[in-house]
Amino acid sequence: MSVIYVLIPIAILFVLIGLAVFFWAVRSRQFEDLDKEGFSILFDEKTVANKDKQDPPAP
């Protein structure tokens, strides 16, 4: 059972990382407008990038 002396500190480390990520998210205003953040995954630069790829490279 002495493995818990190693595993529990590791678990605590993960908890702290999770908390740090949450604090960062709060600070970067991600909780102010939940609707917009839900949409952000749909919109990215991908379509623009694809278009660039489809265009034949300029000579």
Next chain:
Amino acid sequence: MSAVYCFHCHEPVPSGTSFLLEFDARQRQFCCAGCLAVADTIISSNLADYYRFRTEPASRANAIPKELEAELSSFDAPQVLEDISNKQGELTELELSISGMSCAACAWLIEKQLRQLPAVHQVNVNSTTQRCHLLWRADTTPLSGILKSLASIGYQASPFIADQEEQVFKLELSRYLKRLAVSGIMTMQVMMLAVALYFGEYTGIDASHQGYLRWISLLLTLPVVLYAALPFVSSAWRSVKARQMNMDVPVSLAIYYTFFASAYATAFSTGEVYFESVCMFTFLLQLGKFFEYRARSRARDATSNLLKIMPVTATLLKNDEQQAVSARRLQSGDCILVKPGETIAADGQIISGQSSADESMLTGEYAPVSKNIGDLVMAGSINHDGLLQVNVSKPLASSRLGQIIALQQRTLSQKPAVLQRTDRLAKYFVERLLIIAAATFVLWYFWLDADRAFWVTLSVLVATCPCALSLATPTAITCALARLNRSGILIKNAQVLDVLPELTHIVFDKTGTLTEGRFSVSDVTLFSSDYSEEQALNLIANLEAYSEHPIGRAFSSSLSTKLALEQVNIVVGSGISAQFNSRQIKVGSAAFCAVTPQAKAMVYLCADNQLIAAVSLHDALRQEVPALVSQLQQQGYQLLMLTGDSSDQADKLQQQLGFNQMIKGCSPEQKVAEITNLVSAGHKVLMLGDGINDSPSFHAAHVSVAMQSGTDLSKNQADVVLLQHDIGLIATLLQGSKAAQRGIRQNLAWSVGYNLIIIPLAVAGFVSPYIAVIGMSFSSLLVVSNSLRLLK
């Protein structure tokens, strides 16, 4: 073929028009040049994803008129910009309020569009509050350039001055979130370890393992006690200093006493630990506080575009030169120019021009008031159609608008105090509990068994730990708030739930509250047999569809078939003319149609100078009102109507609905006085209203309710906002508050009863701390689950 809908705004495309654009390899149709231009801009700037992912159609885009462009540039004057923005080095920081946003995709579109401008440094759009936070270089791109860029994709933006209070609110909300996360996540960890410890008790556990798990629990509880529980401690400390014990005193005592006792047990490897109780208790209380705070801040967000009505800019006339100035800096004696559609920036007297003004913001009446030379105009009212020169008589701060806002702030501090029953109970309870605990310790230490004194005292404190008592009210209120919120009632001040069950008087405003607050067709008189009533109304509706005038909207429901009109011509302030079936059709005032005015009629329809129909309009009663009034009267409430309207419509309504009392022609001050009279006579009063003129009386009443359709100012001030267009929700609110009160009573009865039984047992030493903790958890659970019933 079914009707064709505009690709941009999803409104029907009028037949005979052709606005086409190719997108995704298909020809798309548009309803007007405005929508086409907006879609063209969006697609050609690589922002077409908006059309692929949006969930709501856009609002109809109107081409930017020349006057608007001129108006926008008035924001560029350095003096004006200084008053509405903050300087951050070379950058300028500004908040914009945006109209025309329909879904979250709009937020994305606006951010993208603005980021394409090289001068824009940072932009963040909030789709729920419809606001945009902007940081840009004002020296390279003027503010009007940014506003024009937004207009080109179909959004109207105007500068917005956020009040300081709002900033504080936002900061506090994110603090709540962090505390909630800390206590929630730590509770899970500590609970997990607690399970291991519980099982260890039964199956046997190495002393070293037990000590280790306890130390880890102690470590994990530290952030909860030192960070998440801080608000309770500071509130308790304030209340102790003020010698007014509140519920936070026993809460803090319980948290810290249990924590230190457990820490002692951990350090000296004796006794029991209760870290999981500490964490769970903190978490549950934080959760309740967080929900209440979030409801308040959501209500604020949705309603706080408050300063929007305060005029920002004005056109100053000096030596026949026009100059854009900040409205706040106007002095009495200045002469300002007010263009059609502009908000009048100061109280004053008209020295040239004639027009009509919309004063509904201030008086609550929707009919425009005609203004001629020598008439007085008020700051905050909207100039409809004529160009006016106004001699400023009072600066903005001492204008009627400024006074109403000041009156409000004065009445704010006079809000009748709400009885805080649980707090009184808590005070009583805490004092007795501390005395009993001290007596127990003394008793055991000196006479019975000095060794057990500490642990018996602990079990007295833990078993009676006021958890259940302090959870009784907040959990019930949280659940009741959530339940009411779901049915469309936003409660910003949870204390109203305490008062509502004792309510005796309900005061209604008339316009916009009992009535729809907009015009609808009441009566049509036909003068020609060429058209039926339906056809005539349809014809009017077709012409009025071109107008933005409030009267035009009265006809929108009469639009049945789209007619092919030609040569549509809008004469601002008079009417609209068009060619239809080679007849000259005119819709508008009697003078515009060149006919003799009929009694009460407001809109006339002419074909080839021959009168066809005269239509009178009225502000119709809301459908649900008669049922609500009779229901409330049956339940024994006294109903009053206080209205600023002095016309006979008030009397008619009184006859129809039969209020217990009706006073018409009330000024805001009179309304406050009436309500104050009722309050001082010992009645519990609810005020329901929608206008700025109602908001001072909101503070005079015990409970204030604003309509969703009301002005932002009134929604901001009210305790309760009805989110749906249905004042029948008042009945739901009253019912919900009674259910909440019942829940609270049951919870209190249980927790007080439990404590009365457990205290003597604990003092006698029959309750081991272990059983104490089970008893405490069980009674807390019972209280919480009883509260959860309120959610249904």
